[in-house]
Amino acid sequence: MKPKTNSEKTxxxxxxxxxxxxxxxxxxxxxxxxxxxxxEEAVTPKPIPFPWLRALPGIVxxxxxxxWCGFELVRAISTVARGNSAATLQAFSPALVHWPVANAxxxxxxxxxxxxxxxxxxxxxxxxxxxxxxxx
Amino acid sequence: MRAVTSAEEDxxxxxxxxxxxVQAFEGIVRRWQGPLVNMAWRYCRDRGRAEEMAQEAFIxxxxxxxxxxxxxxxxxxLFALAANxxxxxxxxxxxxxxxxxDVAEPAGPALQFHGLAKQQSDxxxxxxxxxxxxxxxxxxxLYYFHEMDVAQAARTMxxxxxxVKARLARGRDxxxxxxxxxxxxxxxxxxxxxxxxxxxx
Numbered sequence: 001m002k003p004k005t006n007s008e009k010t011x012x013x014x015x016x017x018x019x020x021x022x023x024x025x026x027x028x029x030x031x032x033x034x035x036x037x038x039x040e041e042a043v044t045p046k047p048i049p050f051p052w053l054r055a056l057p058g059i060v061x062x063x064x065x066x067x068w069c070g071f072e073l074v075r076a077i078s079t080v081a082r083g084n085s086a087a088t089l090q091a092f093s094p095a096l097v098h099w100p101v102a103n104a105x106x107x108x109x110x111x112x113x114x115x116x117x118x119x120x121x122x123x124x125x126x127x128x129x130x131x132x133x134x135x136x
Numbered sequence: 137m138r139a140v141t142s143a144e145e146d147x148x149x150x151x152x153x154x155x156x157x158v159q160a161f162e163g164i165v166r167r168w169q170g171p172l173v174n175m176a177w178r179y180c181r182d183r184g185r186a187e188e189m190a191q192e193a194f195i196x197x198x199x200x201x202x203x204x205x206x207x208x209x210x211x212x213x214l215f216a217l218a219a220n221x222x223x224x225x226x227x228x229x230x231x232x233x234x235x236x237x238d239v240a241e242p243a244g245p246a247l248q249f250h251g252l253a254k255q256q257s258d259x260x261x262x263x264x265x266x267x268x269x270x271x272x273x274x275x276x277x278l279y280y281f282h283e284m285d286v287a288q289a290a291r292t293m294x295x296x297x298x299x300v301k302a303r304l305a306r307g308r309d310x311x312x313x314x315x316x317x318x319x320x321x322x323x324x325x326x327x328x329x330x331x332x333x334x335x336x337x
Contacts, residue, residue, distance in 0.1 A: 013318035017258045018280040026173045042158045
């Protein structure tokens with residue numbers, strides 16, 4: 001116990017009780033058990049770090065697709081909002097009725113082409129990531 | 137105990153471990169098992185759990201040995217790491233969930249059983265430390281573990297000395313309020329009851 005300076009507040013009884021305690025002796029097997037765990041740790045291979053560099057193209061692709069989806073969603077919402085006013089216009093001009101249908105077909109083709117493109121890209125990317133493992 | 141621990145031995149063992157000699161870690165465990173188990177005991181007052189927590193601290197030390205930057209002594213680094221492990225463990229599974237106000241204050245002891253009653257009374261005070269709010273509890277635990285050395289407790293907690301002193305004072309004030317009889321007792325009266333324990337240190 002270190003000697004107290006005069007400036008230190010004394011807590012006599014509390015200090016006496018808390019400073020002095022029986023010393024606990026570690027059990028006889030403690031050292032062996034700890035070293036056993038250390039040896040296990042030593043032979044366990046270190047976890048493989050996540051391949052950020054290889055995953056980067058995929059992450060970028062996902063970000064682009066999500067961004068594009070968000071953009072499309074916003075555009076769709078604004079289209080629906082404008083639809084209410086367009087419906088009023090179509091009531092006066094029947095020729096305009098067929099234009100949105102044809103436009104919708106074109107949009108469907110675009111979606112299918114994009115889905116196929118993404119599938120192809122992800123297949124090529126996975127081949128590249130797997131490298132020469134022969135898995136693909 | 138800690139005085140005889142050689143810093144050179146620690147350094148040599150660390151270097152050997154880092155060079156790939158796993159067995160050299162045994163020297164570190166052998167030298168520090170006592171202090172770490174005792175430190176853990178103060179955190180939880182459960183022998184079995186104290187050994188588990190001390191073992192976990194050694195494993196973390198093993199994993200992070202390369203991270204010891206040698207700016208501080210090995211013991212300072214080890215104690216700080218152990219305190220962090222014990223803190224996390226106790227946050228995960230708390231030892232005591234009894235508020236300080238609910239900790240029983242010991243009744244006045246009968247004369248014939250004075251020694252035993254004193255021991256039980258002291259034990260209640262020690263356990264009451266675990267019921268302190270965590271920030272005060274750790275300051276109190278480490279201050280007394282480090283033989284009333286504020287600077288060393290501050291290094292273990294990685295806090296400025298002033299902060300530790302303030303927390304320590306607040307923690308001890310709370311204990312004093314909870315156990316007012318400690319203010320009335322005079323230190324010499326406690327001498328015989330704690331004499332043998334002192335010898336054990």
